[in-house]
Amino acid sequence: MTLECIGQKAKEAEPILRVMTREEKDRVLLKAAELLVSEQEKILASNEKDMEAGQERGMKPGLLDRLKLTEDRIAGMAEGLRQIADLPDPVGEVMKDWVPENGLHIRQVRVPLGVIGIIYEARPNVTADAFGLCFKTGNPVVLRGGSDAIHSNQAITEVLQQALIACGCPESAIQLLTDTSRETAAAFMKLNRYIDVLIPRGSAGLIATVVNNSTIPVIETGSGNCHIYVDETADLEMAVNIVYNAKTQRIGVCNACESLVVNRKVKNAFLPLLAKKLQEKQVELRGDEAAREAVPMTAATEEDWGTEYLDYILSVKTVDNVEEAIAHINRYNTGHSEAIITENQEHAEKFLKEVDAAAVYVNASTRFTDGFEFGFGAEIGISTQKLHARGPMGLVALTSYKYEITGHGQVRG
């Protein structure tokens, strides 16, 4: 099918999804969950094809693991859809309701965003997850997954379409680009006539490609060069626990801590304690001169301050005060998650107000920047841009609004 045709079919589904009730949408999600499990043989067989091809091409073990589906993982995908069905539907919510001087009755009402394009890598679970979130909010979705997962994605998409058809819904509520060439991806990113929003999910490289090539509005997600600042008034034991958690609990995630900023007054007391704890996970420290006086470590270069390691490495910067910490963080961060460990209320307030990031923490781990932890019940990604949605994006981030206005013959004077 040509892109033009895929775009048209998505647009045809749009008005139908737009007016579906919550009950109608939930029925599809539950049916899809049921079918993912009952049709799992087919999905697993398709995944096996992708796995074999991956192994032949010498895909790395980490990537192969992300690609692999098992009964448990399919059960997890089904459970994800059931959880989305349980969430309230934001569409139709009246956000505001007022009568300005002209006497018109204006209601600001939540509506679906439109047709959503998702570009992602070889993670077949994203296929079901992205469909669930987009469908719950009344948005047709066009998926462009990695070519390594094409058979898995096709099998999952077919099962989801079966659920749509069984419930009398247009199957084009979900479509998958089966042509995974770069040319088609490039054309997809310029399909403004049919796609309202593009959300890339994956590595920094993928996201940069989409931002640089798309003419469709993009929601940028992902990269996190997150800092923790240990103030001179910090509870040092708390600081050790939080840095250890934020650095080592999961190293490959965007809300992991990549850089420690430490106040000069406590560096000699704090850094040896921290270094000892981080030794448990063999974390490599790279510090400035002042940090190296407190604990032996590699010298940090300018490049370290701006690097998201996604590895057992932590950079260490020494500062004289909270102002210098804020300036350093605002210079090198990626607008994701930043924390201060302090017992000083004034420093806490200053840090909260002046650090420019989606999530700013006092005395807690940066790892909490997550749709589930925030209580959103679901997450389509974590936005690092300021337009539309910032930070963890739940269902509401997949909606827009319209103004419904009722008059009695008013004309403008």
Added chain:
Amino acid sequence: MTLECIGQKAKEAEPILRVMTREEKDRVLLKAAELLVSEQEKILASNEKDMEAGQERGMKPGLLDRLKLTEDRIAGMAEGLRQIADLPDPVGEVMKDWVPENGLHIRQVRVPLGVIGIIYEARPNVTADAFGLCFKTGNPVVLRGGSDAIHSNQAITEVLQQALIACGCPESAIQLLTDTSRETAAAFMKLNRYIDVLIPRGSAGLIATVVNNSTIPVIETGSGNCHIYVDETADLEMAVNIVYNAKTQRIGVCNACESLVVNRKVKNAFLPLLAKKLQEKQVELRGDEAAREAVPMTAATEEDWGTEYLDYILSVKTVDNVEEAIAHINRYNTGHSEAIITENQEHAEKFLKEVDAAAVYVNASTRFTDGFEFGFGAEIGISTQKLHARGPMGLVALTSYKYEITGHGQVRG
């Protein structure tokens, strides 16, 4: 100054503007209003240079009129800044405040968007207006105005910078690109490192250029192919008044009506009444066959349905029912403003729900889609996209939010 340097200076101003109080910002706005008037000789002299150059180049009278500044127009610009000072400051507002299961205290707080780029045509009043709105919301602004207005824009920018300096604020809160070449404009649209959002203001051509070439997130504003549907139950006198107002009150604006959709059952009663009224302004009608049976008029072509005339022309499409009207409108509209004239509550509800546009009206003129009419007190433009802001954009549209999170040592399990 190079773009790189302009970008850096804007970023330097950002943290200072971010934490300014409403009172501090209002003081600058009032000072700027005062200086625009006291320095008007200088501004008028610069404008005279632009006017002379425009006349020499044979600029059209309409464009020359938009370019021209007078004492009255400068007073209007100053008054606009005073009105912005009077508006509440959305920055700092706590939008939500909750404690999820992990016990963290999360507050969603409004913050400035960041550095805003505005690209516009030869309308010098936009210079003061855009500065006022961006500054009130704590955002540094970089302006790229049309080359025809360069002397006027420079003079206005200098006066605004004088006000900033007088109040101890960084003058780089407003910067103007003095190099108005296409190459510089193209590079400006890719300055992602320094510019957070780009807002084009002007013709459909200008907006399309920005959307197609910018890698910075864009808020698309402007084009409006607005329809009014006259239902079979419409109060025909009300319908005549509303269509007359929406078509003729100001023809060059995006919320003017460009197309009439009329129910077949009332076309013979309604179209002659309307045609007679529209004769007062010599409006040309272009209709389908059924419309031409009711009133003599030019035959409409397929192109007419999709055209924003911005002129004394109205296309007329006949439909059998409200469903057909909605389908026609959703096919050809630009997501701006659409109206139904009806006495049938069910048709009104259906139209409100199913028409996909920023503003959908029952029994009122499309001309009300406007930040002032909506009671926002100001307007930076009317968004026709669904991301971030839709419809009239007031001060809130120039803000983002952050999450300020307070814990007591929480780590993620």
